[in-house]
Amino acid sequence: MKLLTLDDLEKKASQRIEKSVFDFWQSGAGDLSTLKENRNAFSRYKIIGRTMVDVSRLDTSPKNELFGKKFRAPIGVAPSSHHTLASPRGELATAGACENTKVPIGLSSYSNYSGAEVKDAAPNSAVFFQLYVFKNRKVSEQLVRRAEQAGYKAILLTSDTPYLGQRYADARNNFRLPRNVRLGNFEDLDDGKGNKIKIPHPVEQKKGDSQTASNVIDPSLNWAETIPWLKSITNMQIWAKGIICGEDAQLAIDAGIDGIWVSNHGGRQLDETLPTIEALQDVVDAVKGRVPVHLDGGVRTGADIFKALAIGADFVWVGRPALWGLACNGQKGVEKMLEILIKDLSITMGLAGTPSVADISRKSIVRFGPRYSKL
Numbered sequence: 001m002k003l004l005t006l007d008d009l010e011k012k013a014s015q016r017i018e019k020s021v022f023d024f025w026q027s028g029a030g031d032l033s034t035l036k037e038n039r040n041a042f043s044r045y046k047i048i049g050r051t052m053v054d055v056s057r058l059d060t061s062p063k064n065e066l067f068g069k070k071f072r073a074p075i076g077v078a079p080s081s082h083h084t085l086a087s088p089r090g091e092l093a094t095a096g097a098c099e100n101t102k103v104p105i106g107l108s109s110y111s112n113y114s115g116a117e118v119k120d121a122a123p124n125s126a127v128f129f130q131l132y133v134f135k136n137r138k139v140s141e142q143l144v145r146r147a148e149q150a151g152y153k154a155i156l157l158t159s160d161t162p163y164l165g166q167r168y169a170d171a172r173n174n175f176r177l178p179r180n181v182r183l184g185n186f187e188d189l190d191d192g193k194g195n196k197i198k199i200p201h202p203v204e205q206k207k208g209d210s211q212t213a214s215n216v217i218d219p220s221l222n223w224a225e226t227i228p229w230l231k232s233i234t235n236m237q238i239w240a241k242g243i244i245c246g247e248d249a250q251l252a253i254d255a256g257i258d259g260i261w262v263s264n265h266g267g268r269q270l271d272e273t274l275p276t277i278e279a280l281q282d283v284v285d286a287v288k289g290r291v292p293v294h295l296d297g298g299v300r301t302g303a304d305i306f307k308a309l310a311i312g313a314d315f316v317w318v319g320r321p322a323l324w325g326l327a328c329n330g331q332k333g334v335e336k337m338l339e340i341l342i343k344d345l346s347i348t349m350g351l352a353g354t355p356s357v358a359d360i361s362r363k364s365i366v367r368f369g370p371r372y373s374k375l
């Protein structure tokens with residue numbers, strides 16, 4: 001089977017990976033409405049292809065540098081947990097692919113390899129360390145300090161997971177991590193008094209009680225307390241992931257956040273929330289260029305990336321496709337996935353008469369169909 005699109009990688013990965021793991025990757029929360037809408041909503045936007053523009057030179061590089069680095073395209077690999085379930089070198093392979101392709105990666109708190117190991121594998125690409133804030137703040141504090149020491153540029157604070165979404169596929173499969181899976185960032189943690197801390201995994205189901213295990217993440221996070229606390233323990237930038245409305249973007253900026261990441265966690269958390277491409281315009285308009293705006297959720301083609309850039313995103317990220325690439329062919333599979341996206345973006349830009357990312361604007365697209373409106 002020729003692997004030409006991300007859909008092809010998804011199909012091949014589904015044939016290679018054990019069903020309960022593949023279900024864990026693919027599944028969303030509730031009746032999967034947001035998961036599906038993340039994809040479907042892209043097709044409500046159409047590109048106005050302009051012709052007779054000199055497109056003999058195409059430049060996919062982002063309009064602005066990210067942390068002073070010039071990447072090859074405004075595309076990156078969003079944080080997702082447990083890459084060794086896909087391939088033995090796990091995040092080392094994913095990050096290596098990002099490094100070779102010259103795009104950034106955000107590393108999950110729940111990576112199997114530690115932040116320092118991944119930074120060594122991809123010194124230029126490993127920029128974001130995604131943070132879950134745990135009820136035991138000492139744990140998160142140590143994760144942050146280690147990330148800073150390893151050279152990460154920003155903490156990507158996941159704001160949409162006070163509780164774990166209801167993922168029925170995982171509950172039905174009684175999904176559990178294999179015993180030998182490492183949690184690299186949680187090794188040798190202590191409570192400051194010399195006592196070792198072990199953290200239970202939020203996705204694992206405890207017998208008869210799906211909530212107990214997700215209880216490790218702190219549901220009391222808020223702008224007024226959490227951001228000053230984070231700023232008191234690190235000099236890294238703090239970005240907020242999980243924003244889907246302009247009001248929250250404004251509150252995040254008021255709290256001193258350095259960047260906004262529009263996301264609904266790939267439809268895995270609040271079901272029936274907005275698809276991210278529909279939420280983007282409100283966020284971009286509220287932010288008014290004060291901080292960068294990034295987006296993830298259902299991005300699978302160059303046209304999807306083009307549409308998000310046209311609405312005003314500075315950068316666009318993919319989650320599941322990296323896992324599919326890994327499952328198909330390790331690091332080379334992730335490289336293939338990223339090359340497919342970059343080539344597709346480049347061709348879309350050429351055919352749309354927008355030779356550089358700076359040429360892509362709201363004039364480049366139209367939207368049809370009913371809009372979400374406030375009541």
Ligand SMILES: Cc1cc2nc3c(=O)[nH]c(=O)nc-3n(C[C@H](O)[C@H](O)[C@H](O)COP(=O)(O)O)c2cc1C
Pocket residue numbers: 024025026038078079080081108109110130158241263264265266267268296297298299317318319320321
């Ligand atoms: C298997 C899996 C694990 C994930 N783990 C994390 C995580 O540890 N932290 C986090 O902030 N987001 C996590 N995410 C969400 C992604 O960062 C991202 O928001 C989402 O996958 C984007 O949607 P997409 O998969 O449609 O591209 C995870 C997503 C998947 C599919």
Ligand SMILES: CC(C)CC(=O)C(=O)O
Pocket residue numbers: 081110202203265268
């Ligand atoms: C460990 C989990 C909380 C990882 C995650 O964010 C997810 O599965 O969506």
